[in-house]
Amino acid sequence: MIVDNLPALQVIVPLLGAILCVLVRRGWLAWFIALVVSWIVPLIAVALILQVLDGGVISYAMGGWAPPVGIEYRVDLLSAFVLLLISMVGAVMLPYANLSVESEISDGKRAWFYALYLLCMTGMLGISITGDAFNAFVFLEVSSLSTYAMIALGKDRRALLAAYQYLIMGTIGATFYVIAIGILYTMTGTLNMVDMSGRLGDVATVRPLFAALAFLTVGISLKFALFPLHSWLPNAYAYAPTFATAFLASTATKAAVYLILRFFFSVYGVALVFGIHPISEMLIALSLMAMFGASIVAVYQDNIKRMLAYSSVAQIGYITLGFGLANVPGLTGGVVHLANHAVTKGALFLAVGGIVYRMGAAHLDDFKGIGKKMPLTMAGFTIAGLSIIGVPGTAGFISKWYLAIAALEHGWGWLVMLLVLSSLISVIYIGRVVEVAYFREPEGKVMNATEMPLSMLIPAWVMILATIYFGIETSWTAGIASQIATDLLAGVQ
Amino acid sequence: MAALQELVNHYNHWIAVFLMVAGLYVVVARGNMVKKLVGLSLFQTSVYLIYLTPGKIIGGTAPILSDEFTVYSNPLPHVLILTAIVVGIATIALGLALVVRINEAFGSIEEDEIFEKDVEA
Amino acid sequence: MTSQTLIILALVLPALTVLVIPLFHRQPNLRETITITSSGLLFLTILILLIRVLDGERPSIELIRVVPDLPISFAIEPLGMIFAAVAGTLWIVNSIYSIGYMRGNNEPRQTQFYMCFALAISATMGIAFADNLFTLFLFYEVLTLSTYPLVTHKGNAEAKAGGRKYLIILLGTSTVLLLPAIIWTWFLTGSMTFTIGGIMAGKVDGLTLGLLLALYVFGIGKAAVMPMHGWLPAAMVAPTPVSALLHAVAVVKAGVFTVVKVIVYIFGIDYLADTGAGDWLLYIAGFTILMASVIALRQDNLKRRLAFSTVSQLSYVVLAVAILSPISAIGAAMHIAAHAVSKITLFFAAGSLYTAAHITKISQMRGIGRKMPWTMTAFAIGGISMIGLPPTAGFLGKWFMLQGAMEGGKWVAVGIIIISTILNAGYFLPVIVSAFLRPVDPNASKDKDIVTDHGEAPLGIVIALTLTAAGTIALFLFPGPLYELASAMVDMGTEVTNVAPEPPALPVGGNSHE
Known part of the structure; x- marks a missing residue:
């Protein structure tokens, strides 16, 4: 019974949790509910991915209405991978939330915060599991709306502006997506993605399909902040409560990236997307601009949360670069970077969160000599920083390795050089934080800083160790990613 | 002449496109945050029309099982838009x-005033 | 224990030390005991491995496959064994020396110092035993990062500037040039494993081959081939034990070791010689040798002079492989060991002078030989070895290099070696002569920094530098095992083409060879 309905439970459990959080209204109780939910959800995800690895794609008819009429929940390897990624990140991070959120959000609002967190989780899991294009829109908005509200709960009043900006941009993106789905529905008469993919070949006039593709690409790109549609992201991440930043940076963009992968490779298929229009070249160009532009801006940021946010924009460039290269190693690199970046950036934000917890802010000045006062936190920051740079032995290297191989398969030696050069810029922005933390003498508030509490330190270090683990043992990341890439490029449904 | 006929025949699409562009323009051009939201709402509403237009069949009714009616409008777009309206309301309310x-x-x-204050702060 | 276990042990022992040391940061004596014990254990481990390798065993072990094409694996071949043996042995001596030096100078943050040091040794072992380019690169970067805190140990502005230069050049060259070279190699040949006879033959040729070689030579910044040598003088801001073990032995030797390994096991000596794609390397190396010697002549700061001497000596090794004959490759391998013991002696002496008398400049060394006879005798032995005169180890490498160059008709190389020998003599002999024969400068006592009423340096320092000086001579007298290993490398390296080198007549004492 439970096993049969796992796909539905994956989404319903956090949804019910959110409602429960609102009902109990007490901060710590809401946290506890969120904790329990966050630990159940990855169990479901693990069960699902094991089923998929064992017996192939799971198709679940929501409410018993058979697809393509009813809404289908469809778990293939890519879905299962993203589900596991998002739910695992949540499970690791939630123990961290209690103290961090307590220090940044007033008592009355904490239960609401956890409700929003669970709703956001529901939305993202929903996007990753649904096989229905319009249902994906609803989940996209569930996660986005809860995200706007979470960001607005940040301490700084500029959080409100950031949330507002994000709301405007995000809604435009979502509406573009709906337009695209409208056109696709008109042309094919179905909303089920698999069904749609089958009928696309029969469409007589293909021009509307490309109009839909354009709307789709721009709309979803807004959601995952592809350069130059990233303007909402730095402020949102900088002013949101630190826990929300850490969680969103690791997961939110990933769910949107999943959606574009789905449409590019499952619905449209490689031939239609990359064969006719220069989308591949465009993606590569934009990715490179993100990798360099955003990294260079990151170098000049003094607010470290903001700096890491720009770094996220740059890292998204690596993911889309892999899609643009559109061969097996490239796609593997892109997909594996979803996971590797989630782990790495999560670790960085959790470490920074510790500093925010002790210092009240994360300005570069707050890092002066912090290496002496919070050695474990800063050591963790440095290790995760190495992964952002892509040093071998860390998760970041694995992604870049695949991307480099993909570039060489195209015969583009110059792209490998650019990859390396962009890593060097990240050396600068990570390096300056590390330098300040270790080579300045502590002064002012730093003098009284101590290591962050254990309930925060352990989740942070789990993430940090994961960045090393996934740099050495990659069967669960790169192994699955390369299988996903092979399937997607072959057009396996 | 044929081109003009084409234009007139698809007038409902043109209305949708006009509303869409007008909405987007307001979002971009206005500094007042409420007006921006109004623009956003306009923009979203235009999309509802895009959905409803192909779903409606002239002379068709709601899909009720009855011998009297033989021509039905497609109910699915209407249902979808019902959902979209709910999402839209939630968005505007939050905004x-x-x-x-x-x-x-x-x-x-006013955006420019706020940004000025932000620099001071 | 199986040799596989021993390889792992050689890597893990120093790494474990890193974890254990901070537990005893309040008990310095215990902390130092741990360092010494673990260096002793490491030495034993390496000794057993050395004996087995001399017996012809070639153990290898694969730890893990990161992605299907990227295994982290280790294999011992003769060259790596030489490098590991040198670094492992000198770690013990250096630990004894460090204790004397760090305490004698009341250096801060000693726990951190010993931790980073042990980590650097672990990385060095990883480099020495790496079986493929990826593994090597991994430990190469660990070595850079773990030595950075050591370079900036003093924590003042000069140290930070030096450290920054160190990091930028080493990380920069390795990521911008070396890493793409590795990826490219993999892409062209489908392999990264160090293979006897190289992996390039028949797969890469012409301009690509030359370009790849350039990426490797300049990408391996630790080899300090000009113009990538700037980090080495900059790193001299570090405490002397660091300069001694890391910037005379571990780090720089990791550089030339990698160069030799890449040329022998990736390109293949014969293949490079046949295609002529590596001929330019001779000139670059020669230029570095001469240029660095000329610069060294003009340095008054002792450690800087030693640093430029190191730059020059490293390029001997590069020059030796660039001659591309088996005999000179033997010379390269032997010079790695010979230069290591000699240069560490010189640095030990420099540190001894600083600890006892706060001397940092050559002009302050007049007559110092009478007050510090042990130190200066060791210095003299080291200096003579740098010049390459018998009865010191430095003679060995040069002998084989010259022999290889003459047989191959590379008269440019012969000329470079002769000129540089004269230059070496020019910057070491006057120092030695004035330290022993000239009287103490009467004005020296006016300089506030200089201590005049001093004797020898602390015991730990004297013991260490005496040991390495003795080692410099011992290596000359008993080069058997070293020669055996070095020639085993070449034997393997040319197995494919069946051109076994004529066993050259050893000048003296090559007894264990029979």
Whole structure:
């Protein structure tokens, strides 16, 4: 019974949790509910991915209405991978939330915060599991709306502006997506993605399909902040409560990236997307601009949360670069970077969160000599920083390795050089934080800083160790990613 | 002449496109945060029309099983738009709530004034 | 224990030390005991491995496959064994020396110092035993990062500037040039494993081959081939034990070791010689040798002079492989060991002078030989070895290099070696002569920094530098095992083409060879 309905439970459990959080209204109780939910959800995800690895794609008819009429929940390897990624990140991070959120959000609002967190989780899991294009829109908005509200709960009043900006941009993106789905529905008469993919070949006039593709690409790109549609992201991440930043940076963009992968490779298929229009070249160009532009801006940021946010924009460039290269190693690199970046950036934000917890802010000045006062936190920051740079032995290297191989398969030696050069810029922005933390003498508030509490330190270090683990043992990341890439490029449904 | 006929025949699409562009323009061009939201709402509403247009069949009714009717409109787009309206309302409500909070925090809802204050702060 | 276990042990022992040391940061004596014990254990481990390798065993072990094409694996071949043996042995001596030096100078943050040091040794072992380019690169970067805190140990502005230069050049060259070279190699040949006879033959040729070689030579910044040598003088801001073990032995030797390994096991000596794609390397190396010697002549700061001497000596090794004959490759391998013991002696002496008398400049060394006879005798032995005169180890490498160059008709190389020998003599002999024969400068006592009423340096320092000086001579007298290993490398390296080198007549004492 439970096993049969796992796909539905994956989404319903956090949804019910959110409602429960609102009902109990007490901060710590809401946290506890969120904790329990966050630990159940990855169990479901693990069960699902094991089923998929064992017996192939799971198709679940929501409410018993058979697809393509009813809404289908469809778990293939890519879905299962993203589900596991998002739910695992949540499970690791939630123990961290209690103290961090307590220090940044007033008592009355904490239960609401956890409700929003669970709703956001529901939305993202929903996007990753649904096989229905319009249902994906609803989940996209569930996660986005809860995200706007979470960001607005940040301490700084500029959080409100950031949330507002994000709301405007995000809604435009979502509406573009709906337009695209409208056109696709008109042309094919179905909303089920698999069904749609089958009928696309029969469409007589293909021009509307490309109009839909354009709307789709721009709309979803807004959601995952592809350069130059990233303007909402730095402020949102900088002013949101630190826990929300850490969680969103690791997961939110990933769910949107999943959606574009789905449409590019499952619905449209490689031939239609990359064969006719220069989308591949465009993606590569934009990715490179993100990798360099955003990294260079990151170098000049003094607010470290903001700096890491720009770094996220740059890292998204690596993911889309892999899609643009559109061969097996490239796609593997892109997909594996979803996971590797989630782990790495999560670790960085959790470490920074510790500093925010002790210092009240994360300005570069707050890092002066912090290496002496919070050695474990800063050591963790440095290790995760190495992964952002892509040093071998860390998760970041694995992604870049695949991307480099993909570039060489195209015969583009110059792209490998650019990859390396962009890593060097990240050396600068990570390096300056590390330098300040270790080579300045502590002064002012730093003098009284101590290591962050254990309930925060352990989740942070789990993430940090994961960045090393996934740099050495990659069967669960790169192994699955390369299988996903092979399937997607072959057009396996 | 044929081209003009084409234009006139698809007038409902043109209305949708006009509303869409007008909405987007308001979002971009206005500095007042409430007006921006109004533009956003306009933009979203235009999309509802895009969905409903192909779903409606002239002379068709709601899909009720009855011998009297043989021509039905497609119900699915209507249902979808019902959902989209709910999402739209939620978005605008949240947006307006944010504007209220911004007004409390900054004492203004004009973007340029707020950014000026932000530089001072 | 199986040799596989021993390889792992050689890597893990120093790494474990890193974890254990901070537990005893309040008990310095215990902390130092741990360092010494673990260096002793490491030495034993390496000794057993050395004996087995001399017996012809070639153990290898694969730890893990990161992605299907990237295994982290280790294999011992003769060259790596030489490098590991040198670094492992000198770690013990250096630990004894460090204790004397760090305490004698009341250096801060000693726990951190010993931790980073042990980590650097672990990385060095990883480099020495790496079986493929990826593994090597991994430990190469660990070595850079773990030595950075050591370079900036003093924590003042000069140290930070030096450290920054160190990091930028080493990380920069390795990521911008070396890493793409590795990826490219993999892409062209489908392999990264160090293979006897190289992996390039038949797969890469012409301009690509030359370009790849350039990426490797300049990408391996630790080899300090000009113009990538700037980090080495900059790193001299570090405490002397660091300069001694890391910037005379571990780090720089990791550089030339990698160069030799890449040329022998990736390109293949014969293949490079046949295609002529590596001929330019001779000139670059020669230029570095001469240029660095000329610069060294003009340095008054002792450690800087030693640093430029190191730059020059490293390029001997590069020059030796660039001659591309088996005999000179033997010379390269032997010079790695010979230069290591000699240069560490010189640095030990420099540190001894600083600890006892706060001397940092050559002009302050007049007559110092009478007050510090042990130190200066060791210095003299080291200096003579740098010049390459018998009875010191430095003679060995040069002998084989010259022999290889003459047989191959590379008269440019012969000329470079002769000129540089004269230059070496020019910057070491006057120092030695004035330290022993000239009287103490009467004005020296006016300089506030200089201590005049001093004797020898602390015991730990004297013991260490005496040991390495003795080692310099011992290596000359008993080069058997070293020669055996070095020639085993070449034997393997040319197995494919069946051109076994004529066993050259050893000048003296090559007894264990029979």
